[in-house]
Amino acid sequence: MADAKLKAAPDAEEAAGDKKKSKKLLIIGAAVGLVAAAAAAYFMLFAGGGEEKAAPKPGVVAPLEPITINLDDGHYLKLALALQATADAHEPPEGSKALDLAIQQFSNRSVAELSTNKAREQAKKELLKKIEEAYHHDVMDVYFTEFVMQ
Structure with missing residues (x-):
């Protein structure tokens, strides 16, 4: 018979640690996305990334x-x-x-x-x-x- 290896179920502490890591990654990802959106908005509004300024008459x-x-x-x-x-x-x-x-x-x-x-x-x-x-x-x-x- 083949040796069957049994894997122990993660204990409660490991499961909680994985949840904390995933929450941290989610928060970091959201922060990076927010900064990227703010930078894009800035360039669109203030750095001329939007409509070009009309030439003066x-x-x-x-x-x-x-x-x-x-x-x-x-x-x-x-x-x-x-x-x-x-x-x-x-x-x-x-x-x-x-x-x-x-x-x-x-x-x-x-x-x-x-x-x-x-x-x-x-x-x-x-x-x-x-x-x-x-x-x-x-x-x-x-x-x-x-x-x-x-």
Whole structure:
């Protein structure tokens, strides 16, 4: 006859321990799920994971008087700007901040550094970013209406 091995039934303490382990796993799983759901909700609502923000509608264009900016090696830049306000802006933007930022952006640069279209476009992009922040996104674009180096 084959040796039959009998297995003892788990005692009450082991059964209770297994139940405690399964409850812990259930609680941990629920906590992880809750954290994942909260993170997904955050990204959907605050981090742009939901609908994309609509582009602002253009408002008035405010032309600014030309300014002369000193470049490197005795050269200068005559620059005139126009600021494209958003339709939500309550009044046309006052240009002092934009002109100050333009002076900071272009001062002491070389003529060679600003001679190519690519370099001017890059400088314009950087200037626009600073202007948008300075005007709390009431300005949506900047135009160079005059850009003369000598």
